[in-house]
Amino acid sequence: MKKWLITLVPVMLAGCSTYNQFVERMHTDTLQYKCDDKPLTVNLNNERQQVSFVYDDKVLHLDQGLSASGARYTDGIYVFWSKGDSATVYHRDRVVLDNCQLQNPQR
Structure with a gap:
């Protein structure tokens, strides 16, 4: 019984990890932008x-x-700011990616 339990516990833990990764991916949207000819x-x-x-x-x-207005995300150094179908990326208050347009936006 103990050998069976020792074998089963790691399998169950691996299943939990896989499930958590699956749930994480379900809550993540991938957005494609084109910024001044750079994706x-x-x-x-x-x-x-x-x-x-x-x-x-x-x-x-x-x-x-x-x-x-819009949505602003930051780590204190970089900022990703989006509003509608456009976005801008800043590094220490300097624009590094501008004119980013969402490709194939879902309405």
Whole structure:
């Protein structure tokens, strides 16, 4: 009985991890932007109120912040700001990706 239980516990834990990853992907939307002829793929997780994307060969995870209009996400260094179908990315208050237009927006 103990051998069976020792074998079953790791299998059950692996199943929980796989389930959690599946649920995480269910709550994440992938948004495709075209920024001044450069593509930008943004993963938006509404449940965590977070976006993630790759910029300058770094994976950035930005948390939702305060915004008078639109949606603003920041880590204190980078800012992703979207409003409607457009977005802008800032690095230390300097625009690094501008004129980002959402491709194939869902209405």
